[in-house]
Amino acid sequence: MSHKLSPRAKVALYGILLVLCVPFVFPTWWMVTSSLKPAGDIFAFPPSLFPTNPSLDAYTQVFERQPFLQQYINSMYIAVLVTLGTLAVSSLAGYAFARIRFRGQNALFLLVLTGLLIPSEVTIVPLFQMFNRWGMIDTHWPLILVPILGAPSVLATFIMRQFFIALPGELEEAARVDGLGRFAIFYRIALPLARPALAAVAIFTFLHSWNLYLEPIVYLSTPEMFTLPQALTQYVDAYGGPMWNVQLAAASLTALPVLAVFVVAQRQFVEGLAHTGLK
Template identity: 75%
Template sequence: MIVLAGLLVPNEVTIIPLYRMFDSLGLVNTHWPLILIPMLGAPSVLATFIMRQFFITLPKELEEAGRVDGLGRLGLFWQVSLPLARPAIGAVSIFTFLHSWNLYLEPIVFLSSKDKFTIPQALTQYVDAYGGAMWNVQLAAATLSALPVLIIFVLAQRQFVEGLAQTGLKG
């Protein structure tokens, strides 16, 4: 339950401490904060929950059979548990990718040069000479930016659905 408490804290609350931390490390205006935040932030909490739920559902008989075959703890993990966890890992990968793809606040805070903008941030740069939004261009670009996400979901749909079904999550 303590791990899930990390989901209760909004990103907006942690953005200033994160900025100060990345600034002291000299990582502001680089892509490193945008890489590390999804790996260590809310998606990692959800990933921990999904993977925990999956491993709880593994039957003890599999572990006992592996022990009879002479596997140690590491061998059980690599040869029994990890191959069975592919659907859960696929679901976690999709969730983490979607979170990374849709970051908006973090790039605004951590990036200052336009050549490093992410797609959601770059979409706001389509303005006319008077500073008004060019809605037709923005919506066309937003539609194109959704294509990679849709393609990944279509290709990994089976793993995604199996991963959520095996962890006991209802959607």
């Protein structure tokens, strides 16, 4: 039985939602508007919500002081490769743990989940030594391989497993009657039905890779190889102090792909979380 809200109740509800969204929207608004101000006006009192003399000088300095375009490309292609690799690994592993019965299945899955309990700070030193022996320091290989085979992929595997468990077994039985093998059932039936879960995994993975900070600092040393979180720390003046308007301009540009991905895949993201039972 559906209940329609009266016009007065709708106005009250929208008013409450508007007030609640202010703590989330205001920091983004302040970041963007401050990037259009001179550095001296950012912390002026009383603060202004709108720049009095908006200028794009800070955005020009973003590209003049750093190879920002190359760093942007670095972050983008690394995040895309990590997302695709994680989707491939987690969908296969999640389907295997959900639909294939074998001895020690639950024990092995619990062992895999323990990867979520190990902080990345604990493993970064041995991983650095390993990649150093392989000649991969100051390359993007560690930033691609570690997330695909590490904790982000473990979380993605858990999400995919929870989704595949909920699929009706009758679908597989009907597919076997039609002569499909295990991989064909996965590729032609299970995977297309898992689009909401795949969207949730893709967003989680893309955000994790895009915002990765510690690992680039450890593995990268050349500005042309930097990713965006590391590049944001390089906008300092001659005394080592932050150039606030330039940093905020770079941060505004950095946030654009994240906002775009979430807006495009928002519905699939919510459906994926609902189907996998995550809260």
